[in-house]
Amino acid sequence: MALEKKIEMVADLVEVAKNFFVDFFRPDMTLEKISEVVSPRLDEMIKKQERNGLKYSAGKFSVKYADEKHFQLEFEMYFQDIEGKWHKCANESDLRDAELLETGAWNTIKALKVITFPIEKPQSADDEVLKKDKNLEAYKEAELEKSIKPVTDENTIDIEAEVNKK
Numbered sequence: 001m002a003l004e005k006k007i008e009m010v011a012d013l014v015e016v017a018k019n020f021f022v023d024f025f026r027p028d029m030t031l032e033k034i035s036e037v038v039s040p041r042l043d044e045m046i047k048k049q050e051r052n053g054l055k056y057s058a059g060k061f062s063v064k065y066a067d068e069k070h071f072q073l074e075f076e077m078y079f080q081d082i083e084g085k086w087h088k089c090a091n092e093s094d095l096r097d098a099e100l101l102e103t104g105a106w107n108t109i110k111a112l113k114v115i116t117f118p119i120e121k122p123q124s125a126d127d128e129v130l131k132k133d134k135n136l137e138a139y140k141e142a143e144l145e146k147s148i149k150p151v152t153d154e155n156t157i158d159i160e161a162e163v164n165k166k
Contacts, residue, residue, distance in 0.1 A: 026100075027099075027100060028100075028101070028102045029100055029101050029102060029105065030101075030102045030104070030105045031063065031105050031108065031109075031115065031136065034063065034073075034105075035117065038061060038073075038075075042059075042061065042075065042077070042119055043122050045077070045089070046077070046119075046121055046122070049079050049089070053081065053082060054079035054080065054081055054087060055079060055080045055081075056077065056078075056079055056121045057078045057079060057080055057086075058077070058078050058118075058119070059075060059076055059077030059078060059089075059118070059119035060075065060076055060116050060117065060118055060119055061073070061074070061075045061116070061117045061119055062074050062075070062114055062115065062116045062117070063109055063114070063115045064109075064113070064114045064115075065109050065110055065112075065113045065114065066095050067095075068098075069097065069098050069099075070095040070096060070097060070098060071095070071096050071098060071101070071106075071109050072092055072093055072094075072095055072096065073092065073093040073096070074090070074091065074092035074093065075090060075091060075092075075119065076088060076089070076090040077089045077090070077119060108136065108139060108140075111139065112136065112139055115136050
């Protein structure tokens, strides 16, 4: 691979990563909405780098708790060139105001501290690049279980006994 082409390819990776976090947030964003917005951008980034001769290997996208009022987004992706050398494409956003997030999403981020989505290479146009985070799914299930109250004797009324009293 010619040195000029390789320098251009690495410079393009840096430029793409640098410009990734343009402000795409709207009020009341959920984690699912973040995924819907970010996934096509990551997909396009992978396709562009593969058109430039790099082979996508692996990556991750994370939503991280920063402090009581902020969160941060980041991604890392790894590509290999035809000579077998590895190239990392990564960036993190500035701190984002927690008020941009829907309350449930913010509570989840505060509880888990970091939510990481593996970045998969899409096989077709309909594939999602970001796959579900197992910790997030387990957290959601636990929260759902907490909200469902079990039926106990103290929560029930014997209708026949009540009718017979009258």
